[in-house]
């Protein structure tokens with residue numbers, strides 16, 4: 001290997017339905033789940049290249065990703081961040097950049113990539129699957145991977161509308177949705193067989209399933225909707241969901257999602 005792409009990479013990712021892990025896989029290197037890294041408690045990572053992958057929630061990065069950046073020191077020659085989103089991007093890189101700035105460094109490269117939207121109250125996953133061309137998404141990921149390999153230095157373009165949506169969305173995500181999201185947002189149907197997959201999956205450790213009982217949600221929900229998407233019996237429903245169709249990125253297995261998030 002020549003200079004281009006030389007060196008080793010660590011990619012830290014958080015993913016509920018696999019889009020983030022598909023991005024991480026496209027980039028390659030050592031792929032590390034953020035919920036697991038937080039659990040391990042390591043406070044310093046060093047590599048030639050270090051990247052962060054987050055989904056976009058209400059125009060912002062997932063809270064757990066910001067928390068991770070605040071907790072760790074990331075020592076690398078080249079640092080990047082990629083946010084996936086489904087509809088309106090908002091400003092998901094900004095809070096990540098602020099967390100980095102508070103630690104005295106900045107990202108060399110940031111990007112956003114539009115993928116299937118997994119927000120059940122607003123999007124019908126079946127329609128999303130039809131609408132979003134997976135081959136085109138694959139090309140977008142390959143382009144991001146090539147940029148990282150070439151150590152490209154640039155920032156994701158954020159227009160005024162996206163910046164505004166990010167600022168407003170931040171208030172909604174942190175102050176309104178916040179911790180109460182699970183109790184108020186989900187219902188469980190009689191299709192539930194108490195298998196406990198939702199509890200094993202939940203990256204916040206916010207779900208418990210007693211034998212023969214429906215899942216009980218605590219107050220630490222991240223609002224990722226992963227429990228509803230991964231339920232093997234399609235028994236967890238979001239209030240006002242557009243359809244019962246669920247999403248898992250085709251490049252990612254359910255086992256990988258469980259391993260990445262299992263608490």
Ligand SMILES: Cc1cc2nc3c(=O)[nH]c(=O)nc-3n(C[C@H](O)[C@H](O)[C@H](O)COP(=O)(O)O)c2cc1C
Nearest residue numbers: 016017018019020055056058059085086087088118
């Ligand atoms: C609670 C929630 C809020 C979301 N908010 C936005 C949003 O504001 N803008 C957007 O484009 N996508 C939004 N999405 C869609 C996700 O960012 C998108 O589907 C992402 O690729 C999922 O990544 P994952 O599969 O790695 O979890 C939201 C999804 C959820 C669950």
